[in-house]
Amino acid sequence: MIKSELIQRLTEENPHLYHRDVERIVSSLFEEIATALSNGDRVELRGFGAFSVKKREARMGRNPRTGESVPVPEKHVPFFKTGKELRLRLNDKLPDDDGDDDDDD
Structure with missing residues (x-):
């Protein structure tokens, strides 16, 4: 599964959320993980x-x-x-x- 497929599936499972909001949530999650790892955190x-x-x-x-x-x-x-x-x-x-x-x- 690629990022766009994940966003699409989450959007389908949560019809009360806009696609752009789900995209921001997923991107923010990945960005926070990347930032933490770049700081040496687990x-x-x-x-x-x-x-x-x-x-x-x-x-x-x-x-x-x-x-x-x-x-x-x-x-x-x-x-x-x-x-x-x-x-x-x-x-x-x-x-x-x-x-x-x-x-x-």
Whole structure:
């Protein structure tokens, strides 16, 4: 799903909101996440997952075309770790109401 599809689906599910308002909400959410990550903060959405920034150390890489060694500078990359509820949902293993996820009942 791309951003425009997300906006369209949210607009359809919330007919009381204007399309432009949903677009502003989604853009603001993404902008806030990006701003927090650029400040080195962690963003956690309970049940969904957590965004953080990981540091990759400088290293020696290789140019695949020439085979020549080239220095690769240190960089920071975004990282996403899924939450437990999302992992369970993806694997069709939602826990029962009693907290037991055995299917032997």
